[in-house]
Amino acid sequence: MASTDAPPLDANRYRQDFPILSSVLHGDQPLVYLDNAATTQRPRCVIEKIVEVYERQYANVHRGIHWLSDQSTDLFEEAREKTRRFINAPLREEVIFTTGATGAINLVARSWGDANLQAGDEILVTEMEHHSNLVPWHQLAERSGCRVKFIPITDEGRLDLEQLPALLTEKTKLVAFTAVSNVLGTINPVVEIVEQAHQAGALALVDAAQSAPHGRNDVQAWNADFVAFSGHKMLAPSGVGILYGRASLLDAMPPFLGGGSMIHRVTMDGFEPAELPAKFEAGTPPIVSAIGLGAAIDYLEDIGVDNIHHYAQMLTQQAHDVLEEVGGVRFFGPPPAEKAGIVSFTLEGIHAHDVAQILDQYGVAIRAGHHCAMPLHKRLGVAASNRASFYFYNTPEEIDALADGLRAAKRVFRR
Amino acid sequence: MSSRKEEEIYQEHVLDHFEDPYHRGELEHRTHVHQGDNPLCGDQICVQLKIDADQRVQEAWFTGDGCCISLASASMLMQALEGKTVDEVRAFTAEEMLELYQARLTPNRQKCCLLSWRVSQAALFSPVQDGVDSGNREPVGGEQSGPHLGEES
Incomplete structure (x- = not known):
């Protein structure tokens, strides 16, 4: 253990809330779930909320003049x-x-990007981006003729921000970057990058x-213009994500998807878009997933996002x-203290x-x-x-199980 | 923990092929060559064949990099291909390749096992023309070569 301080939370207490974590695989192996950066598991309170809504409070939102629709709409807006x-x-x-985060980033690329970018403009991303914050910009470049440029990383897996001033020019219209690398675990200095942009x-x-x-995500402290994230990586159901956007920007952007909900009025000749946020929520939204996200946020805030962050860092250390000993x-990536619960590695002579x-x-x-980070690899x-x-x-104990498994891999391959 | 469970996939004969592969290297007087990859895992295999005037595979070699399953299966396949006629190679199915491998594979790992098979099928249609290897444009590395990002994903 890296620290003699008491852990900031009792993991075994919270495990009881996650039915899937008591799974036993292959006959006699307890599940050790260490793939949380891909997706987390769901606590019972989120699962029960989903069941409760479907059993007692479900109808379409923002439409019906009936009691059930009001119930559903209230829960959706509460989320x-x-x-x-x-x-x-x-x-x-x-x-x-x-x-999801992918849907959110694509919304910005299609709506804001198509309306504002043209040949000669530049979008700055980083070498550590997930494909979801890379391919939409490649696609925008194909449509508009703009160029995608990269902030490089250092050999230690940090962003090489010394390069940033030279990369930012009057042609740069957007800097799109991850707050935490999904591979390296690197926690990036969001405030500093936003300010320079x-x-x-x-x-x-x-x-x-x-x-x-993992921890605080304060869009005002960041002073970010757009922020995208997914529910399923934070205990909520899959199929729902969030785009935060500065109101003045969202107001000026054309709608992305067309359909129900996103209109104020439709005529034979055209349409007038609805006000925010409906303007960007065409069609029936992921109603129950969004309500599940609300329940997940309640649960996370009850534990405390700072506690979660510190505990994950403790496990990272x-x-x-223990992997070093293997x-x-x-x-x-950088040293454990600069990571958010992610440890990527290779084992010598054995394919991943x-x-x-x-x-x-x-x-x-x-x-x-x-x-989903081929350029980074x-x-x-x-x-x-x-x-x-x-x-x-x-x-x-689960980290120890990981280390034992790696020792077994070395035995199999006689390394 | 016992090592019993891994043996289902990483059987002794698989590890033998992985550690001491058959005909892993460049074939000098090749007549057919093709390279392919599996972008999901970065595995890439180049199959090099010497097909004689009787339309028979005289020699089969491979280069490339990948996981144990993709390399061991390539080694097994090179052994199996030699002596076969072109028609016999063409008739050699994916199911037969999985049987040749013997160890049981999950659907995702079957893709690893079938990489060299897929490349070998394409190699039959990739003759070396005037000394130009149409199927071997990229450098094919040894153990420490970098990733070869395919265009398939």
Whole structure:
């Protein structure tokens, strides 16, 4: 253990709230779920909320002149308000329900991007982006003729921000970057990057998919123009995500998807878009998933987002320590204190998929591959890596199980 | 923990092929060559064949990098291909490849096992023309080569 301080929370207490965590695999192996950066598990309170809504409070939202629709609408809007408080957004209409972080970023690329970008303009991203904050900009570049440029990373897995002033020009219209790398675990200095983007006259979009589950995500402290994240990485159902956008920007942007809800009036000749947030929520939204997100936020705030962050960092430090003892482990990214619950590594002489396959036989679930970050893996000089990612319900014993599984992999491959 | 469970996938004969592969390297007088990859895991295999005038595979070699399953299965396949006629290679099915591998594989890992098979099928249609290897544009590395990002994903 890296620290003699008492852990900031009792993981075993919270494990009781997650039915899936008591699973036993392959006959006799307890599930050790270390793939939380891909998606987290659901606590019973979220599952029960979903059941409760479907059994007693479900109808379409913002439509019916009937009791059930009012119930559903109230719960849906309550979830929006909980989300607004969670990210400290100034206004409720700045919180748009999307299908996920990917849906949110694509919304910005299609709506704001198509309306504002042209040939010669530049979008600045980073070498550590997930494909979801990269491909939409490549697509925008194809449509508009703008150019995508990259903030490089250092060999230690941090953003090389010394390069930033030179990369920011009057052509730069947007800096789109992740708050936490989904591979390296690196916690990026969001405030500093947003400030530099603004000084150069560019907007800033923060991909908060990995940071939203871990600690504070204060959009006003960040001073970000757009923030995107997903519910399923923070205990909520899949299929719902959030786009936060500054109201003045969202107001000026054309609608993205057309359909029901997003209109004020439709005539034979055209339409007038609705006010925010409905303007960007065409069609029936992910009603129950959004309400589930509200329940997940209640649960996370009850534990305390700072406690969660500190606990995950403690596990990260422990993972570095015990994996170091295994031998032959190459870590990616900065030291544990600069990571948010993510440890990526390779095991010398054994392909990532073979490592994950053997760990699976011991009930240990990790991710192996390029984790939707192929350019980053090219930069790291490996085709694939292993990633263990932790949450507040993981225990030190589970990290030991990971290390035991790696020793087993070494035995199998006689390394 | 016992090592009993891994043996289902990483059986002794699989590990033998992985550690001491058959015909892993460049084939000098190749007549057919093709390279393919599995972008999901970064595995890439280049199959090099020498097909004689009787339309028979005289020699089969492979280069590339990947997981244990993709490399061991490539080694097994090279052994199996030699001596076969082109028609026999063409008739060699994916199911037969999985049988050749023997160890039981989950659907995702079957893709690893079938990589060299897929490349070998394409190699039959990729003759080396005037000394130009149409299927071997990229450098094919050894153990420490970097990723080769495919265009398939």
